[in-house]
Amino acid sequence: MNETKKRNGSKDREAAQEAHYDELATWAETADIGPDARITKSAEPEAGRSLLEAVLGSTEAVRRAVGKPSLSARGTSPSRSLRLPADMDAQLVERAEQEHRNPSAIIRDALAQYLAKAS
Incomplete structure (x- = not known):
């Protein structure tokens, strides 16, 4: 069944x-788009x-x-969810803003460094 x-x-x-x-x-x-129509970039984001x-x-x-671009060579990237203490999250957000980066990228870099040292 x-x-x-x-x-x-x-x-x-x-x-x-x-x-x-x-x-x-x-x-x-x-569609009302003729063969000679030109689609150009708009000023509106x-x-x-x-x-x-x-x-x-x-x-x-x-x-x-x-979707989001894959971080893996092919297919979708696995994702993890984690909870942070409020003060650690505030530090992460502040660092991300200073470096003009995404907090996720900082977490990935930190984890990569940790795993490299742990091996």
């Missing part, structure tokens, strides 16, 4: 994805995202499609 539900769920997802691709193809073939939202249908779809 469970396997049947999984197969049916998979078929439903495939059908929904196929329907979505058909909608995108129809949009691409009927969110213009590209607005275009993606129009194509993909929602902000959530854009978020899923764009």
Whole structure:
């Protein structure tokens, strides 16, 4: 019974994805963008995202499609979640601002140094 539900769920997802691709193809073939049109960079920082939202249908779809760049050679990067004492978090945020870096990058560097010394 469970396997049947999984197969049916998979078929439903495939059908929904196929329907979505058909909608995108129809949009691409009927959009009011002529062959000589030039799409240029907008002065507004969110213009590209607005275009993606129009194509993909929602902000959530854009978020899923764009995602974050992988830190691994291929595929998605594993992620970890951790809790910090408030004072340590404040120090991390302050250091990140000073270095114009993301707190996650600082944590990755610190962990890499720790693991290199531990081996």
